Amino acid sequence: MDLRIFTEPQQGATYDTLLTVAKATEDLGFDAFFRSDHYLKMGSGDGLPGPTDAWITLAGLARETKRIRLGTLMTAGTFRLPGVLAIQVAQVDQMSGGRVELGLGAGWFEEEHTAYGIPFPKEKVARLEEQLAIVTGLWATELGETFDFHGTYYDLKDSPALPKPAQRKIPVLVGGQGTTRTPRLAARYADEFNMPFGSIEDSELQFGRVRAAAEEAGREAGEITYSNALVVCVGKDDAEVARRAAAIGREADELKANGLAGTPAEVVERIGRYAEAGSERIYLQILDLSDLDHLELISSQVQSQLRP
16 A cells, blocks of 8 residues: 655645655655645635645655656646646656646636636536646657647647656546546546545445556556555554544544544544555545645554555
């Protein structure tokens, strides 16, 4: 089971804070550092000092880390034209020496669009399908050839499809809880399918839908990596779990029911149940970015039990 660190910087984080967490992620042996792609805080709190851009952040981290994978859960398709996004991600992949992964979603948070003057189209999933086709198509076009795409929302003609990423193929993540179109998009475009904040039972059902869609599309279901994103709150004992839960404005019992919370033994057991449901990788949503002791505890007491 791969464990990856997943952050939500729109809730309030500077680049320096994210760099500190990314370096700790690398030093503590985690597989990857991922971040959300949002421009407005959610829920309580002031969100200060304000949002940071996902791909500018990852470009900086690409030059200041050496091993960990870097990516987004999920880049909002509403924020960037797909041709521009393909250029940005390929460049960051070059800057990292081939360590980038792209999670691409339709976008959903209307208020952040209104706050920053970003159009919020009605047909977001249909646009996402064209965006996935364009981004992956541009990267797959052979050097010296051109790429054309004529869709409902985007039209590309005689694109040189440059620059190329460092990796032969940048892994693409598709995720969500939609029961029909989401599995179909994952089957066609995804190297990884991510189930965000779902129960063990719902994860097993959704993974099954994606597997069925892949097989229907003539693809081996095992070609896709299946993963979960879950909030994490680990403590040496119940008191420490309660303290960490309070620091992020949550209740320990609620986190135990809906995420990965408890002592290391409890969290390892729950991760095992997700593994039985088909999960191969978990993105640990870290909401208190100042608590590096939390990362150290997860590394030494949870991650250590999940690796051979």
